[in-house]
Every structure is written in structure tokens, then in C-alpha cells.
Amino acid sequence: MKIYKTLLSLLITCGVISSGVMMSASAADSGIYNDITYSSESKEYEEFKVPDQISKVGNSSASEAIAQDENVSASAAMLETPYNVFDIYDAHQKYVKLHSGDMSMIYKKAEGIDVSYAQGKIDWKAVKDSGIDFAIIRAGFGNANKYPNQVDTWFKYNIEEAQKVGMDVGIYWYSYALDVEAAYNEAESCYNVIKDYDIQYPVFFDIEEEKQKRLPTSQVSAIIDAFCSRIESKGLYAGVYSFSSLLSSNVYQQVLDKYTVWVAHWDVAAPGYAHDYGMWQYNARGRVNGINTEVDLDHCYINYPYLISPETYVPDGTETDSSEQLFPVSMDKGKAKGIDVSVWQGKIDWDKVKSSGVDYAVIRAGYGDLATQTDKYFEANIEGAEKAGIDCGVYWYSYASSPADAVLEAEACYEVIKGHKFEYPVYYAVEDPSIAALSNQEITDIINAFCSTLEKKGYYVGVKSYANFLNTRIDPSVYSKYDVWVAHYGVSKPAFNSHFNMWQFTNEGKIDGIKGYVNCNYAYLDFPSIMKKAHINGF
Missing domain, CATH: 3.20.20.80 (Glycosidases)
Incomplete structure (x- = not known):
């Protein structure tokens, strides 16, 4: 034998x-080679050209928070190693943030979209009536404090009209940052655009540029940490968005454990990402009433409106304390x-x-x-x-x-x-x-x-x-x-x-x-x- x-x-x-x-999955490869690339999962293609950021290559901290004093240079917070004692505290804070309050309210399945200028003028009442629960709206991209035209041209309309019809909203900011200082400035730009609005979903840092994915893991991790920690210092709930391949291979897990994750992976039974996530962008060619173009579709599994504003949250009976029946089977x-x-x-x-x-x-x-x-x-x-x-x-x-x-x-x-x-x-x-x-x-x-x-x-x-x-x-x-x-x-x-x-x-x-x-x-x-x-x- x-x-x-x-x-x-x-x-x-x-x-x-x-x-x-x-066992086998429904998705199949198309030939002897699986040519899965970043572009097949990428969220969007930007039509704007922005100035190149100055890259500060080196070993960067993936867990050291950006200094809270605005007069302190963000790059001064970079360390030689991503591992330090504060990771224990950060992990505990994430646990507290997710598990504080009524445990029966933590998980909730919701259906959403994410939009930008690319969708043009949206009929938000028709979107709401079609069964969409939430929208993640692009506020802008890059350093809008330095380049004001980088606020999304439809942001004000989208967020105000969506909220008029009772739509819950979150934010994403498209990044071009190649170093910690640039990411810090992008966070400031984002905050200045969104600070006057009530937001029920996280503020997501969208990192997917070709130049960014070629950076060392330590650099990518530090960039994400810089943006998200600065956003959270403003009292907002921060998260990171990218495609599953970048999140799986180019970011220290210590950083991903600190913030909520929105993973993009299209046309598969479950995202190819083995760690915790709260949202999944599963389709880039969706069709929704009230939008004349294709639009990204998202599943959400975490009850962000409750976690962000538990004192004003009104339950609808679909909340649960168990995620087992909500998430797709993971890796x-x-x-x-x-x-x-x-x-x-x-x-x-x-x-x-x-x-x-x-x-x-x-x-x-x-x-x-x-x-x-x-x-x-x-x-x-x-x-x-x-x-x-x-x-x-x-x-x-x-x-x-x-x-x-x-x-x-x-x-x-x-x-x-x-x-x-x-x-x-x-x-x-x-x-x-x-x-x-x-x-x-x-x-x-x-x-x-x-x-x-x-x-x-x-x-x-x-x-x-x-x-x-x-x-x-x-x-x-x-x-x-x-x-x-x-x-x-x-x-x-x-x-x-x-x-x-x-x-x-x-x-x-x-x-x-x-x-x-x-x-x-x-x-x-x-x-x-x-x-x-x-x-x-x-x-």
C-alpha cells in the first residue's frame, strides 16, 4: 500500500x-495560472491627478499613535519596530469599543452602497425605498487643506440629501499618502470636510494606490495608523478600507486589530481575508434604483450606528449578539x-x-x-x-x-x-x-x-x-x-x-x-x- x-x-x-x-468553492480560476491582481479588486479609478507626495522610506511604527498635539510633527511618532507594549492597550481598547454596552445589539446585517462624484446626481429617496440601509460617501482625496478642489464635488449634496431621507451614512477618504506626515494631513483634511455632520458609520481610510502597495509593510502600516489614530483623536470612529490582497499581505495585523476593517473582494463566496472585518464590498457593478450608473454594493455585519451612538440608537429587532449566522464562511x-x-x-x-x-x-x-x-x-x-x-x-x-x-x-x-x-x-x-x-x-x-x-x-x-x-x-x-x-x-x-x-x-x-x-x-x-x-x- x-x-x-x-x-x-x-x-x-x-x-x-x-x-x-x-472543500471546493463556487469561484473557479480561469486557466493554468491564476492572474489575480490588485486591479481586479480595486475600489475605484480616480480621474484627478494630484501632486506626488514626498516618500519618507524607512522602518516605520505600525502601532505608535500619532502625537495628539497638532504642533508636533506626525513623523516624529515613527519607531523602528511595529511591536510595543501599547499594542496590549490598543487591543483592549478595541475590545472595549466593540463589546461595551448591550451585547444583544452588537451585530446586525445591513445592506449598503458607497458613492462618489462618479455616480453623479443621486435620487436618495429612491435609493432608500429600494432597501438600502446605509451609504459610505466619499468626502474627498489627498491633502484637501493644501489643494481645496480635492473635496468630492458631490459630497455636500450626497450627505445632506441622504440624511434628509433617513439614510445612515459613513465616510471614506481616498488616500495618496506615501508617508506618515501625508496621512496625518489627509486626516486633518477629512475632518475639516466632515466635522459639521452627524455620522452613523465609521470614517474609512481608503488605501489602494499602486505607489502605496509597493511601500514596505512597516510604511503602509504606519500610514494607516497615522490617519486612523488622528481621526479617532477627533472623537470619530475610524476604519481602513482596501482590497483583500493588500490587507492580507501588506499591513501589520497589530494595526488592523486597532481599527475596523472594510474589505473589498468581488464576485466570490466570501472575501479572501482571514481576519476580522465589519464590512465587505462584494460587488463593483451593482444597480440600485435612484442611481443611473453602476455602484459598489456592501454587506455590513457590525451594528455601527449602535456602537457609535448607543444613547440615541433605536432598535428594530434585527440586532443580535451572535455573528455566526451573519458572516460568510471565512478562510x-x-x-x-x-x-x-x-x-x-x-x-x-x-x-x-x-x-x-x-x-x-x-x-x-x-x-x-x-x-x-x-x-x-x-x-x-x-x-x-x-x-x-x-x-x-x-x-x-x-x-x-x-x-x-x-x-x-x-x-x-x-x-x-x-x-x-x-x-x-x-x-x-x-x-x-x-x-x-x-x-x-x-x-x-x-x-x-x-x-x-x-x-x-x-x-x-x-x-x-x-x-x-x-x-x-x-x-x-x-x-x-x-x-x-x-x-x-x-x-x-x-x-x-x-x-x-x-x-x-x-x-x-x-x-x-x-x-x-x-x-x-x-x-x-x-x-x-x-x-x-x-x-x-x-x-
């Missing part, structure tokens, strides 16, 4: 396998969080990677059918990860066009990895475009040839590819013999029709110690225990 099936049977008997391993983060790396990540500071919360790394050993095609950084990555206390697995990138080629690739892989111990599987990455020209049977035979060769040498083996390719180009019999590592980005669950134990959920991860983007993964089995107990993968 195959190693994989034997171990799986043993694990089921022992009750080790989690019953919550994810299952599994048993361990990992990355996969190759020569493309260059030199990695593995100690920083470990400190960032990474549990394991799947490292490219090489590619093709020659042992000389070892990944340039394989040995350095294995050594660095092991010294840092990070568990390791490996993958071999395939170019095989026949089973005979696949056997040569397996032998080459063995020559490179023998002598090492791996807590995670040895994966065969079958995703090169050249493979697409082969028949399904040829691809299946290639995978079986590689995996069986390495399995006979005492390795726990699996196949890795994109969800659509795994669904349509490989015979399902492979999945009963070998483990599966599925890649599908920008979704709450991979759209794979069979069992899998690892999911590559983004190719735009940002991890301390690695320059640029890196693939991030979740593992759903306790692989280290499996390898050690079965004395395989070098153990």
Missing part, C-alpha cells in the same frame, strides 16, 4: 485529521502557516521570517532532469531555515514531457535532497505552460512516474498545481495516492474538487526578512508528526 494512503488511514484512526479540511487557516521560496526571493533573513510567524517553508530544490539544475539558493535556504527553527519541505519544478523524463527528474531531485530531513512533503510542481499541450493521460502518467520513484526512496510525495489544472487535466486517481498542494489566489476557499492538505492562497505575500513578494500557504495536516512517526523524509 502507498505511504500516503497508509499514513492517511492511520491518521483517521487516531483522530488526527481535522474534520474541517476545506480556514489550517494548522500551520508557510511560505514557498526559490532563487527568485534572493537572500533571505530566516530569523526575521521566523519572528514574523512563519511555521514552515517549502523550498525549491531544483528543476528539470539534471541534478546540476539545483536551485541556486537551495542549500543556503535549507540551512538558514533549519537554524531559525523553521520546518522545511521541498518542491521540484517539472518540465517533463514523458514518464521517462519524469523518472529522470525524480532521480535528479533525489540527488539534491538526499541527506536532508524534511518535516513537510516533497512536491512535484506541475504547472509549466509547456505541459498544457500534453494529453490528460500523459500528464497523469508523468506525475505517477515522478511520485512513485521518490516514494520508493522513502519520501512523502505530493503534486502541486493550480486548482483549475488539478480539476481538469489530471486523473483523480492521483489524489488517492499522493498528497495535493493546490494554488488558488484571491478566494476564501480553493475551487478544487478533491482532497488537499496544503493551499497556496496568495503570490503577493509580504514577510519580514524577504524582499519583494512571496507565496504564502496554509497546511491542514500535522506533517512534522507524520514524518517523524513514520520515519520517512530522512527521519
